Amino acid sequence: MELGQHISQRYNEELEDIRNKVLKMGGIVESHSENAIKSLLTRDTALAKSVIGSDTIVDLMEVDIDDDCIQMIARRQPAAGDLRLVFAVGKVITDLERIGDEAGKIASYAKKLAKKKAVGGMHAELTHLSELALQLLHDTLDAFARLDDQQAVTIITQSAKINQEFNSLSRLLITHMMEDTRNIKNVLRITWCARSLERIANYSVNISEHIVYLVKGKDIRHANIDDVLSEYFNDENHQLEL
Amino acid sequence: MSISEKSTSTQKIQAGLKRRYAKEKRFRLYGIISLIISFAFLLVLLTTIVSKGLPAFQQTYIKIDVTLDQADLGIDKNASEDELFSAPYSKTVNNSLKAMFPGVHGRKQKRALKNLVSKSAAYELRDKVIQDPSILGTTQTFWFLAKDDVDVFMKGGIDRKLPESERRIKDYQLAWIDQLIKEDRLEKRFNTVLFTAGDSREPEQAGMKGAIIGSLLTMLVTILLSFPIAVATAAYLEEFAPQNNRWVDLIEININNLAAVPSIVFGLLGLAVYINIFGIPRSTPLVGGLVLTLMTLPTIIIASRAAIKSVPPSIKEAAIGLGASPVQVLFQHTLPLAMPGILTGTIIGMAQALGETAPLLMIGMVAFVSDIPGGIFDPSTVMPVQIYLWSDSPERAFTERTSAAIMILLGFLVLMNLIAITLRKRFEKKW
Amino acid sequence: MSNSSIEKNMANAEKPETRDEFNVEIDGTVGSPFVDNPKMSSRNCDVFYADKQAIFNVNLDIAKHEIIAMIGPSGCGKSTYLRVLNRMNDTIPICRVTGEHTLDGEDIYAKNQDPVLLRARVGMVFQKPNPFPKSIYDNVAYGARLHGLAANRSELDDLVEASLIKAGLFKEVKDDLLKPGTGLSGGQQQRLCIARAIAVDPEVILMDEPTSALDPIATALIEELMDELKANYTIAIVTHSMQQAARVSQRTAYFHMGHLVEVNDTKTVFTNPEHKLTENYITGRFG
Numbered sequence: 001m002e003l004g005q006h007i008s009q010r011y012n013e014e015l016e017d018i019r020n021k022v023l024k025m026g027g028i029v030e031s032h033s034e035n036a037i038k039s040l041l042t043r044d045t046a047l048a049k050s051v052i053g054s055d056t057i058v059d060l061m062e063v064d065i066d067d068d069c070i071q072m073i074a075r076r077q078p079a080a081g082d083l084r085l086v087f088a089v090g091k092v093i094t095d096l097e098r099i100g101d102e103a104g105k106i107a108s109y110a111k112k113l114a115k116k117k118a119v120g121g122m123h124a125e126l127t128h129l130s131e132l133a134l135q136l137l138h139d140t141l142d143a144f145a146r147l148d149d150q151q152a153v154t155i156i157t158q159s160a161k162i163n164q165e166f167n168s169l170s171r172l173l174i175t176h177m178m179e180d181t182r183n184i185k186n187v188l189r190i191t192w193c194a195r196s197l198e199r200i201a202n203y204s205v206n207i208s209e210h211i212v213y214l215v216k217g218k219d220i221r222h223a224n225i226d227d228v229l230s231e232y233f234n235d236e237n238h239q240l241e242l
Numbered sequence: 243m244s245i246s247e248k249s250t251s252t253q254k255i256q257a258g259l260k261r262r263y264a265k266e267k268r269f270r271l272y273g274i275i276s277l278i279i280s281f282a283f284l285l286v287l288l289t290t291i292v293s294k295g296l297p298a299f300q301q302t303y304i305k306i307d308v309t310l311d312q313a314d315l316g317i318d319k320n321a322s323e324d325e326l327f328s329a330p331y332s333k334t335v336n337n338s339l340k341a342m343f344p345g346v347h348g349r350k351q352k353r354a355l356k357n358l359v360s361k362s363a364a365y366e367l368r369d370k371v372i373q374d375p376s377i378l379g380t381t382q383t384f385w386f387l388a389k390d391d392v393d394v395f396m397k398g399g400i401d402r403k404l405p406e407s408e409r410r411i412k413d414y415q416l417a418w419i420d421q422l423i424k425e426d427r428l429e430k431r432f433n434t435v436l437f438t439a440g441d442s443r444e445p446e447q448a449g450m451k452g453a454i455i456g457s458l459l460t461m462l463v464t465i466l467l468s469f470p471i472a473v474a475t476a477a478y479l480e481e482f483a484p485q486n487n488r489w490v491d492l493i494e495i496n497i498n499n500l501a502a503v504p505s506i507v508f509g510l511l512g513l514a515v516y517i518n519i520f521g522i523p524r525s526t527p528l529v530g531g532l533v534l535t536l537m538t539l540p541t542i543i544i545a546s547r548a549a550i551k552s553v554p555p556s557i558k559e560a561a562i563g564l565g566a567s568p569v570q571v572l573f574q575h576t577l578p579l580a581m582p583g584i585l586t587g588t589i590i591g592m593a594q595a596l597g598e599t600a601p602l603l604m605i606g607m608v609a610f611v612s613d614i615p616g617g618i619f620d621p622s623t624v625m626p627v628q629i630y631l632w633s634d635s636p637e638r639a640f641t642e643r644t645s646a647a648i649m650i651l652l653g654f655l656v657l658m659n660l661i662a663i664t665l666r667k668r669f670e671k672k673w
Numbered sequence: 674m675s676n677s678s679i680e681k682n683m684a685n686a687e688k689p690e691t692r693d694e695f696n697v698e699i700d701g702t703v704g705s706p707f708v709d710n711p712k713m714s715s716r717n718c719d720v721f722y723a724d725k726q727a728i729f730n731v732n733l734d735i736a737k738h739e740i741i742a743m744i745g746p747s748g749c750g751k752s753t754y755l756r757v758l759n760r761m762n763d764t765i766p767i768c769r770v771t772g773e774h775t776l777d778g779e780d781i782y783a784k785n786q787d788p789v790l791l792r793a794r795v796g797m798v799f800q801k802p803n804p805f806p807k808s809i810y811d812n813v814a815y816g817a818r819l820h821g822l823a824a825n826r827s828e829l830d831d832l833v834e835a836s837l838i839k840a841g842l843f844k845e846v847k848d849d850l851l852k853p854g855t856g857l858s859g860g861q862q863q864r865l866c867i868a869r870a871i872a873v874d875p876e877v878i879l880m881d882e883p884t885s886a887l888d889p890i891a892t893a894l895i896e897e898l899m900d901e902l903k904a905n906y907t908i909a910i911v912t913h914s915m916q917q918a919a920r921v922s923q924r925t926a927y928f929h930m931g932h933l934v935e936v937n938d939t940k941t942v943f944t945n946p947e948h949k950l951t952e953n954y955i956t957g958r959f960g
Contacts, residue, residue: 217945556803563797
């Protein structure tokens, strides 16, 4: 999607402003997620505390960007692409704010788990799941910045993978719970962290759906993934790993 | 705000303001001066005409006791119509005068006595006898028109104090007049003759009726011909003619130029074409109207075109959009809205035509016509020509009548203007 | 907080550039310019003013009982095209119209087609309200009298009243029918012009920027009126206001420099237009 120049310079600047704010919010949320996971895996309490403390920034940004969107609608009556942008932004920041909340949850579990013995064996799986989730988030934000709907669709196809990973990690954690009943509380906490990671990944997939709507004008939420894929990739150069 | 606080632009404007106001004041002064001068001239003109012409609206009458001696007249009550008509009434009038002033002798004095009363007295007496033959053999008192010299004297036109050799009225005539005044036999009445009689050699018998009717008939012919032709031409040129067409442009240029042609040329045209080629009788309102039509056509066409052009196109578009044909748009919308302007042009044209003399002279209306024209084929004269003829006559009494005729002509112009303005107001109200 | 990732994201973000949008190729009309059983249709429409071509190969159908809006920048030919539909361009000598244009399948430019009859079936409302300098009654009755639609005075009275009611003006003027039409306010005058057009019982009403000279309230009243009218008439409206086109029409046609670029459902045109030029115009990126 290409953005030309508006005749009204102010209008241009206002749209740019909103996009930049969303990107900034995305960046903050991404770094919160990274830090939260890092604090969990390295048992860094101070880092965890800082993540929890900075969650309000994300909330304030959500309110601020929502206000900008309302102003844009009231004053500029955007149409076509601009309208889809404003509408999509409203939804994207909701998802970003929720990602921020999940990061905060991970950080608070990390704080609690830091005092206890490391839960052996799960470190590797958790790391793998967290890398997946963070990669997804990063790629989504990147796709939003470049308004790249192809990348967004690719991300959407990854959602199945995330679920598989999470399910296998769940099974592992249940096994741990059954083996060592004294540690159930901690294992549960770890399970909830995994759940948050899964949610972060799912919110990223949501954001990618909004990106497709923004760019293409097609609402693919709740659509059949095969139909979406067939539209995007009908030659062999774009075979995906599913 | 002091000057120093204002912007440079404001300061510049302020600097120039005094000069501009001064200029404006001077301009207004020039305007007022021109207006005053114009009004002064107008006032002088009107005062001159009115002061000269007012006396003409009164005429002196003489009361005479007439003895209708049947022996003198040679008729009696039972005489036939013809006999009554051809009896020598003027002799009776003379005899009655002689009876009033016995002691008049000498041919000069006797003739002067006869000239106290107008020649029309005899005809008036005849009409009275025909009306009522029973008055024959009796003595009746009649008021007759006085001769023009008596009339002029009564209006102060002849100075008593001049030596007799320089006066038109001699001393013996003065004595008669004084006696008549003493006996209350001289009276000034409203001059109906001015409006009821045609032209005449005798001033006291001369009237405008012929000229007025002639003018009216000529105007009628002019307006009936020029108005439709001019409006149709203007409508065609504005609405239907192809644009940028060489022939149409040629026609337009010629129409505009015709407005500047000297009016006497139209008279020549009338003489050559209407009278010589078409054989229309000369000096009739028909040919006069035809000539004047040619003269007023350009004026009305030019005014009508401007009026039609000024009709807002949005109205025409609305009518066309509703399904009106071009001719319907013309008659139902364009012309009614252009009417005020068209009527203005018509007023100007008609006023011009009413006062035109030169072309009508060429077609023969300069002849002395005493009969009242009955229709457009009868020889007639028009008011401006009548004025010209009267101003040319030597008799003293015609001076005041000329001015009176001018006043009547002006009165007609004002009347025509009022009619046209009323019509125009009625059309303008619709907006 | 990692500033580098934020900066990295922003560095990757698409920057708006000025592009030369004017030279995009227009190759045919995108969207759905044709419908089944159209009320009016045009094929291969070209319009010339002397040697200058104003409309290039327009192909468009107008469906029955729809409101179709024609939008586009100034001078793009939308008003010219509208006037093709009721042969108003006939009044301009240097204007030449080619192509096939039909009303209910009949060629409206045929030699034996009477433009007067056509204009009774295809009415027009203009940008500046132009009531005749007559009474309100005479304004509405004019068309009916012209075409002989009422047999007597009482029929005419009924027709005038019905037209004024349909135009939403009757209540305001019912006691003042003999007052001059030019004495009404701008919005009322325009509704009077609409009543005048309706009184001839047309099948199609063409509106050339009908509310551009009116205030917002009058505009809203007339837009409301249009919605009611479409039940009985087919309406084609040319408008400068995209919001108006979005509010009132079912289909929208975008004209650009004499070409018909896109015709689509209004919803599609204003949320996801097919052609780049349409998108640019609607979002205010040029024109």
